[in-house]
Amino acid sequence: MADEALFQFLHNELIQYVYKSAEHGEMENGRCITKLENMGFRVGQGLIERFTRDTARFKDELDVMKFVCKDFWTSVFKKQIDNLRTNHQGIYVLQDNKFRLLTQLSAGKQYLEHAPKYLAFTCGLVRGGLSNLGVKSIVTAEVSVMPACKFQVMIQKM
Amino acid sequence: MADEALFQFLHNELIQYVYKSAEHGEMENGRCITKLENMGFRVGQGLIERFTRDTARFKDELDVMKFVCKDFWTSVFKKQIDNLRTNHQGIYVLQDNKFRLLTQLSAGKQYLEHAPKYLAFTCGLVRGGLSNLGVKSIVTAEVSVMPACKFQVMIQKM
Numbered sequence: 001m002a003d004e005a006l007f008q009f010l011h012n013e014l015i016q017y018v019y020k021s022a023e024h025g026e027m028e029n030g031r032c033i034t035k036l037e038n039m040g041f042r043v044g045q046g047l048i049e050r051f052t053r054d055t056a057r058f059k060d061e062l063d064v065m066k067f068v069c070k071d072f073w074t075s076v077f078k079k080q081i082d083n084l085r086t087n088h089q090g091i092y093v094l095q096d097n098k099f100r101l102l103t104q105l106s107a108g109k110q111y112l113e114h115a116p117k118y119l120a121f122t123c124g125l126v127r128g129g130l131s132n133l134g135v136k137s138i139v140t141a142e143v144s145v146m147p148a149c150k151f152q153v154m155i156q157k158m
Numbered sequence: 159m160a161d162e163a164l165f166q167f168l169h170n171e172l173i174q175y176v177y178k179s180a181e182h183g184e185m186e187n188g189r190c191i192t193k194l195e196n197m198g199f200r201v202g203q204g205l206i207e208r209f210t211r212d213t214a215r216f217k218d219e220l221d222v223m224k225f226v227c228k229d230f231w232t233s234v235f236k237k238q239i240d241n242l243r244t245n246h247q248g249i250y251v252l253q254d255n256k257f258r259l260l261t262q263l264s265a266g267k268q269y270l271e272h273a274p275k276y277l278a279f280t281c282g283l284v285r286g287g288l289s290n291l292g293v294k295s296i297v298t299a300e301v302s303v304m305p306a307c308k309f310q311v312m313i314q315k316m
Binding site for chain 2: 005006007009011014017018035039043046047050075076
């Protein structure tokens with residue numbers, strides 16, 4: 001419980017700081033999202049290196065995705081991804097029905113517009129983790145009902 | 159291990175971001191330290207609220223300090239403070255012989271000048287935690303040999 005709280009609080013401070021240090025305006029929102037995403041990317045890179053130190057080599061892309069959904073997600077968010085779907089053509093959808101970084105926000109539509117800033121870091125986290133496992137991707141997130149959340153991973157073929 | 163890594167990496171990103179978003183110059187270093195300290199303060203406030211939810215009321219100031227050195231420190235840094243000293247007149251010195259946020263830096267004098275930015279957040283963390291337990295204080299840190307570190311807490315009598 002303590003660790004989760006630490007991560008959550010620190011994550012909140014990060015968001016607040018990034019937004020505070022930017023100037024106001026529509027343009028700036030996008031830049032803040034990008035910054036948070038980039039920080040997530042680097043943290044994801046670092047974490048995946050530690051986590052995979054003692055794991056066997058992955059068989060394929062799907063194997064990598066399963067690792068992210070189970071081990072990686074559990075380490076960071078204390079639960080697994082609830083549902084992983086793929087079109088077998090490089091698109092994966094990871095659904096978390098109770099995403100930890102959104103549980104602090106009230107459910108309902110009132111704060112829905114604020115969801116993206118709480119998801120940007122995690123999008124980066126996934127992208128960074130995958131990147132260090134040799135999988136280049138674009139990761140986006142969408143929320144329809146809080147605190148459920150879907151992360152879409154589009155693999156970039158090289 | 160995973161949690162520690164997450165906290166460490168996130169903490170590093172925070173430092174880097176705060177310093178990057180500031181302009182260069184001597185003056186700015188002080189402001190960055192203050193910002194990091196303030197973030198620590200708020201995180202400390204939040205954490206201590208969770209941690210003490212089920213603890214008994216503290217007897218006195220020393221009792222509060224012991225809680226910070228044991229339970230609080232262990233939750234955040236995965237070890238206790240190694241040595242707590244006091245002059246019984248409102249000054250406490252908390253010594254950590256292997257402070258987690260410094261272990262990533264190489265020992266020796268080369269990076270000693272960078273130590274303050276790795277300590278500012280934690281100074282705030284302690285100050286924020288104490289503050290929410292009704293103890294107003296000033297917290298400073300000093301390093302003589304990495305990764306050992308001393309935090310000095312000066313209680314502000316009200």
